[in-house]
Each structure stands twice: as C-alpha cells, then as structure tokens.
Amino acid sequence: MVHATFTRLPAAKQARVQAALLAEFSHHPLQTAQVARIVDQAGIARGAFYKYFDDLTDAYQFVFQAALTTIHQGLPAQPSATNTAAFVASIQAFVAQTDATGYRALITMHYRYNEGFLGATPSALGTGPDAATRWAVTTLYHQTVRDILLDPSTATARLAQLQAVLTKGV
Template sequence: MPSSTFENLSPAKKQHVTTALLNEFSRHTLADAQVARIVADAGIARGAFYKYFADLTDAYKYLYRTAIQDIHVPITRTDHLLSAADYVQQVQEFVTGINGSPYRDLIRLHFKTNEGLVNRPPVEIKIHSAQEWAVMVLIHETIKGCLLDPANATAALDRLRKALQKLL
C-alpha cells in the first residue's frame, strides 16, 4: 500500500509518479523493474520513491490495483445466470476495452509473468453455486487467454461459448 505521504501528494504529482510506474511495469517484469528508471521518469529523488512505497512490489501492487479499478467492468450479475451468448459478448467487450487502454501491456505482463510473483490478497466474491463458480473461472481464463494470445482470441471466445452452453 502506498504511504500517506504518497496519498497526500497533489493530484498532478501523484499522476506523474503513477505514469512513471506504468511506463516501467508495462515494459519490464516486476523482477526486472528498476527504481532508478522510475525515479528518472517521474523526476523525483530515489528517497522520495521509498517514502511513497515500501519497495518495487508495493509500487507494483498499487499500480495493478489502480489499473484494475480503472478498467474493470464487472460481468453482469443478476438473480440468474445469463445466456452463453451474453457472457461471451461481455467478455469480448471487456477484452476489447483492455486492448484499447494504456494498461494493456501491464495486464499482459501481469498474466504472463508477474501474477506468480506477487501474493494476492483474498478477494471476496460471493459465489452462490458451483455453476456460478465454474462460469467465473471460465470467463477469467478466457480473458487471460485472449490477452496473452490475441491471434487466437476468436477461438478462445468460441470455446467459452461452447463450454457455457453445456454448463448453463
């Protein structure tokens, strides 16, 4: 978590640091990221970086959480499960949104490499049935596949549609 010092920065300075983090973590894995490049890009002192974040992992978690909050559009939840076609359309729109966002490379590197390097806090998702859980897992794996292998996104979406038709 960023420090209160970071949270109390002016919006412009906070955005400048966040942009420098995005530049670094969109081009380099967490293991290869360097504070030196971030501080040079942000125009801040190295000591300031450590006043804002405990370490690179802390900075990465902050940026990833920020990205997810900016791009995440929840798949529609209603009192009942949707049709396979509705879910596939929502996934396709979500993937298209990520591909058109400044976070595209960050998210791809996250799925490709960084996901295994950071401990994720448990996320509370209210799942009512095994069927809902299966739909959620299929959707998330399809999103990951579409982002990591865009050339086969159509096949991944078709596979999702077929699996959901059998499941629903």
C-alpha cells in the same frame, strides 16, 4: 499499500508517478523492474519513492489494482452461466478496455511474468446453492481473458469455446 504521503500529493505529481510505474511495469517484469528508472521518469528523488511505497512490489500492486479498477469501470453487470451472450460480451469489453485505457501491456506482463512471481492464492469458497456454478463461471471468465491477452490471434476461437461450454451448462 500505498502510503498516505502519496495520496496527499498534487494530482499532477501523482499522475506522473503513476505514468512512470505503468511504463516500468508494462515493459519489465517485476523481478527486473528498477526504482531508478521509475524515479528518473517521474522526476522524483529515490527517497520520495519509498515515502510513497514500501518497495517495488507495493508499487506494482498499486498500479495493477488501479488498472483493474479503471478497466472494470463501465463493464456490463456480472454475467451468469444462463446469460452467455452477456458473459462473452463482457470478455470482449474487458479486452477492449485494456486497449482503450492503455493497460494491455501491463496486464499481459502480469499474466506472462508477474502472476507467478507474486505467488498465487486460492479462490474463495462460495456459499449458497449456485456457489459451484459461480466459481466455474468466474474461473472460465478469467482464464479466457488471460488466454486472449496472451494470444490475441485466438480470441474468436476461445470465445466460441467458452460459448459452447456455457451453452451446455457448467
């Protein structure tokens, strides 16, 4: 978790560090990322990096979470299996936001390399009568986004495939 020392930095310095993190993790998988490149680009001392973050993984998780928060802002309300048009539109909006916010390379790097490196955790079990449907819709949503970002040339086909599945009912 990011240390309080980082949150107390002036906004301009925080932005410089975040830009350096984004550049590093957008071009290098977490397992080959280097603190040296980050501190050099950010113009900070190596010791300062460790006052802001525990390690590279901590810094990665910070910038990745910041990216997801930014990308998700302004997206449509959570669609459901009965609202397929909004569901498909939200995927298109998410992909467009990864481009508009400059986070596409980071998210693609995450799916391609870092997701497996960090290890996976199981999804939470839902409760209620529609829990299974919500789980299936969420799983399909994330897999479709992942597939489109990893192979953009298949976006139309993947969205059509998703639309067909949702129209039939999950």
